[in-house]
Amino acid sequence: MNSSPPSRRTVLRWGAGATGALAALPALTACGQTVGAARTTRQAATRPGQKVNLVFWTWVPMQKTVDLWNRTHPDIHVEMQTIPQNVQGGYQKMHASLTAGNPPDLAQVEYHELPGFMLVNGLTDLSAYGADELRDSYVPWQWNQGVFDGRVRTIPQASGPMGLFYRKDLFEKWGIEAPATWAEFEQAARVVKARGGGARLCTFAPNQPSWFAAMCWQRGARWIRTEGDDWIVDMNSDLSREVADFWERMVRDDLVFVGPDMSSAWFRQVQTGQISAWVGPQWGDAMLRSNAPGTKGKWRVAPLPQWTRGDNASANWGGSSTAILQGTRHPREALRFAHWVNTDPEAVDLNISVGYGWPAATGVFRGSALDKPDPFFGGQRYNDVFTASDRAIDTSWKWSPTTDADFAQFGDAFGAAIAGGGSLAATLAGAQKNTVDNLLAKGLKARSA
Amino acid sequence: MSTAISRTKNRTESRTMKPTPGGRRSARPDRAAWTFLLPFVALFLFTFVLPLGYAVYQSMLKPVRSGALGLGPATVGFAGLDNYSLALQQSAFLESFARVLLFGVVQIPVMLMLATALALALDTLSHRWAGILRAAYFLPYGVPGVIASILWGFLYVPGVSPVVDLLGRVGLAPDFLGYDSVLWSIANIVIWEFAGYNMLVIVAQLKAIPQELYEAARIDGAGAWQTAIRIKLPLARPALVLTGVFSIIGTLQLFAEPLVIKPLTSTVTSSYTPNLSAYNEAFANNNIYLAAAESVILALVASVLSFGFLSLVNRGKGRDAR
Numbered sequence: 001m002n003s004s005p006p007s008r009r010t011v012l013r014w015g016a017g018a019t020g021a022l023a024a025l026p027a028l029t030a031c032g033q034t035v036g037a038a039r040t041t042r043q044a045a046t047r048p049g050q051k052v053n054l055v056f057w058t059w060v061p062m063q064k065t066v067d068l069w070n071r072t073h074p075d076i077h078v079e080m081q082t083i084p085q086n087v088q089g090g091y092q093k094m095h096a097s098l099t100a101g102n103p104p105d106l107a108q109v110e111y112h113e114l115p116g117f118m119l120v121n122g123l124t125d126l127s128a129y130g131a132d133e134l135r136d137s138y139v140p141w142q143w144n145q146g147v148f149d150g151r152v153r154t155i156p157q158a159s160g161p162m163g164l165f166y167r168k169d170l171f172e173k174w175g176i177e178a179p180a181t182w183a184e185f186e187q188a189a190r191v192v193k194a195r196g197g198g199a200r201l202c203t204f205a206p207n208q209p210s211w212f213a214a215m216c217w218q219r220g221a222r223w224i225r226t227e228g229d230d231w232i233v234d235m236n237s238d239l240s241r242e243v244a245d246f247w248e249r250m251v252r253d254d255l256v257f258v259g260p261d262m263s264s265a266w267f268r269q270v271q272t273g274q275i276s277a278w279v280g281p282q283w284g285d286a287m288l289r290s291n292a293p294g295t296k297g298k299w300r301v302a303p304l305p306q307w308t309r310g311d312n313a314s315a316n317w318g319g320s321s322t323a324i325l326q327g328t329r330h331p332r333e334a335l336r337f338a339h340w341v342n343t344d345p346e347a348v349d350l351n352i353s354v355g356y357g358w359p360a361a362t363g364v365f366r367g368s369a370l371d372k373p374d375p376f377f378g379g380q381r382y383n384d385v386f387t388a389s390d391r392a393i394d395t396s397w398k399w400s401p402t403t404d405a406d407f408a409q410f411g412d413a414f415g416a417a418i419a420g421g422g423s424l425a426a427t428l429a430g431a432q433k434n435t436v437d438n439l440l441a442k443g444l445k446a447r448s449a
Numbered sequence: 450m451s452t453a454i455s456r457t458k459n460r461t462e463s464r465t466m467k468p469t470p471g472g473r474r475s476a477r478p479d480r481a482a483w484t485f486l487l488p489f490v491a492l493f494l495f496t497f498v499l500p501l502g503y504a505v506y507q508s509m510l511k512p513v514r515s516g517a518l519g520l521g522p523a524t525v526g527f528a529g530l531d532n533y534s535l536a537l538q539q540s541a542f543l544e545s546f547a548r549v550l551l552f553g554v555v556q557i558p559v560m561l562m563l564a565t566a567l568a569l570a571l572d573t574l575s576h577r578w579a580g581i582l583r584a585a586y587f588l589p590y591g592v593p594g595v596i597a598s599i600l601w602g603f604l605y606v607p608g609v610s611p612v613v614d615l616l617g618r619v620g621l622a623p624d625f626l627g628y629d630s631v632l633w634s635i636a637n638i639v640i641w642e643f644a645g646y647n648m649l650v651i652v653a654q655l656k657a658i659p660q661e662l663y664e665a666a667r668i669d670g671a672g673a674w675q676t677a678i679r680i681k682l683p684l685a686r687p688a689l690v691l692t693g694v695f696s697i698i699g700t701l702q703l704f705a706e707p708l709v710i711k712p713l714t715s716t717v718t719s720s721y722t723p724n725l726s727a728y729n730e731a732f733a734n735n736n737i738y739l740a741a742a743e744s745v746i747l748a749l750v751a752s753v754l755s756f757g758f759l760s761l762v763n764r765g766k767g768r769d770a771r
Contacts (some may be wrong), residue, residue, distance in 0.1 A: 035512045035523040035524065035525055036523065087733055088712070091732070091733070092732035092733065095732060095735050096732065099737075115520070116735065118520045119519075119520065119523070119735070120735060121522065121523075148520055149516075149517055149520065205715070206715040207712075207715045226518055229517060229518055229519065231518065231519075258715075259714070259715065260712060260713065260714065260715055263606075263712060263713060264603070264606055264608075264609050264713070265606045265607060265608045265609060265713070268608040268609055269608060272608075274608075401520070402734065404733040404734055404735075405729070405730075405733060405734035405736075408719035408720075408729055408733055408734075409541070409719070411715065411718075411719070412541065412718035412719055412720070414715070415628075415715035415716055415718065416628075416718070418715075419627075419628035419716060420628070438734065441535060441736060441739060442512060442514070442519075442736065443511060443512040443513055443514040443519065443523065444514055444518070444519040445519065
């Protein structure tokens with residue numbers, strides 16, 4: 001199982017021989033190396049009493065949890081390093097470290113990124129280190145997000161069941177109720193526009209394809225599936241187009257703001273009440289709490305509006321796992337930490353307080369910090385809404401191994417469509433074609449549905 | 450035949466020998482020169498030729514998948530020019546070139562004219578004010594591009610920016626991050642960053658002009674304006690050519706500014722410039738082979754444009770001399 005370094009070393013040798021650039025060409029006849037992680041995981045031998053050091057990359061400020069681990073586990077020291085959030089640099093850093101052969105032992109990887117990491121052999125086969133025995137501690141669908149070909153590849157951390165955050169005080173002022181259906185949602189938006197003095201109900205963020213994916217997920221669309229060894233892309237279905245048409249009407253009729261969410265401009269609008277609602281995930285509570293502390297007590301959470309009255313369909317936005325990257329020398333120790341950080345009640349409580357999301361471990365919600373009336377939400381036990389939402393998520397949704405590229409192109413097309421007066425629904429066909437192309441460019445078998 | 454060759458040989462020898470005064474040259478002049486050049490040559494090979502060669506090599510590879518759904522172990526195969534044709538088929542990648550070309554056609558002349566005007570003004574101004582102003586104009590160059598972009602970004606975002614706020618109060622509603630305006634907002638950042646730097650290069654060239662020329666011009670009755678247009682500008686030409694080439698290369702490599710502005714607006718796409726496109730292929734899409742092909746295409750276009758610019762201005766110079 002020789003991995004790729006030979007190629008790099010060979011090329012360097014040619015360079016040292018100063019034969020110049022073209023000398024690299026003969027190598028083309030001899031490309032037998034593997035793609036992806038430069039180093040494979042192998043358990044290093046440890047002497048008794050030796051302290052193992054692990055490096056953990058995450059963008060959630062979990063230092064307190066890590067400190068707790070270091071206090072209670074003197075034999076394994078974990079060093080937490082804060083990395084840029086997801087595609088804003090975090091994954092770039094991880095992929096570069098895998099290619100270079102110096103990855104951290106553990107890293108936060110979102111569920112929709114896992115197939116992409118599988119393509120570069122970036123995740124340690126945890127079944128080889130006994131991970132299968134841990135299965136019962138986790139919500140089944142979240143556990144299955146990290147199982148490929150029957151082998152466990154990651155430990156689930158948290159998810160993001162969706163709900164509706166809204167400003168109760170403003171809704172009362174304008175005489176509107178929390179909308180139960182999308183039609184009511186649109187009606188509420190019209191009222192806010194008429195009475196709000198420049199305010200809008202919410203923002204449509206073209207830069208957030210994973211949010212739009214969640215909207216389609218709720219509607220019942222499935223963007224990707226597999227048949228045999230083929231990846232079948234189905235983003236341009238009637239169901240997805242229905243969702244696109246709905247939001248396009250909201251944009252065209254000027255019922256929503258258009259712009260990036262969770263940006264400085266957006267937070268400013270949240271702080272000043274220009275925005276009075278957010279169709280967001282459970283981890284959005286921490287976003288609002290930390291960025292708009294002045295609005296404390298005015299927020300409430302309602303279930304996600306439904307397409308058909310009386311339905312109970314939900315969706316997920318985000319959700320991460322604690323991955324043990326390919327190339328670690330301490331997979332056993334890393335697995336111990338990954339399991340502890342996601343299941344230990346005290347650890348989960350600390351994680352929740354910093355916005356880590358909806359725990360993937362079963363049985364930790366009751367009695368945790370989440371299971372309390374919250375002053376920020378006016379004393380509402382708002383997580384009851386997300387508990388119900390979590391149960392209502394259709395868990396057959398699958399992700400493409402090229403999600404990053406697909407989403408980047410999708411976001412670009414959305415932005416262009418809105419700026420150019422084009423149709424959102426029409427971009428779905430282009431997104432579908434791009435996704436098939438991205439899969440093919442990676443050497444996979446793919447086609448449109 | 451042989452006589453002809455020996456004659457030319459003699460002629461070249463005599464020509465090369467002629468300028469060396471004192472007859473005998475040092476025993477091994479070549480070796481000394483090479484010793485001095487060695488650090489440069491080594492650096493050039495390791496930081497330029499080698500990475501370039503490696504990029505060309507990578508650009509001709511592709512992954513070959515196996516296993517269920519292609520998620521099994523993959524090997525590297527020979528792709529030929531597939532990556533290049535794939536890159537050239539992506540409309541977003543081609544559009545990014547059109548975008549930076551449009552950007553360069555507008556931004557480079559504006560910036561260089563500004564830099565030249567500042568340089569001429571400072572050169573005429575004497576005393577300590579010139580020094581203080583020169584330092585002040587140069588200061589933005591000392592601010593890293595990323596920091597400059599964050600700074601300007603805050604001045605562009607509505608709701609946060611005091612500029613947008615003030616303009617709003619007088620009835621203007623500028624959309625600095627709009628679909629049609631964001632490119633020029635980025636141009637503004639680049640001009641702010643580099644006008645002072647280019648000015649300094651031009652000032653240095655102006656300082657090198659012999660004072661006798663100015664005296665002669667004054668005796669001939671030329672005023673400050675005429676001296677600037679007829680003497681200073683033509684003699685500052687090498688500096689303008691140099692800053693022109695730097696600006697062309699810099700424009701094609703536009704990266705940090707759009708990357709920093711991107712989270713503030715959905716009008717900056719993930720393949721807004723060729724560099725950004727290659728960056729996304731390499732690190733977001735994790736397709737280093739396609740990214741390598743895009744980078745090689747970018748390097749080719751940059752060299753064609755900068756050498757084209759050089760030969761264009763040099764042809765002009767030859768005509769002037771005649």
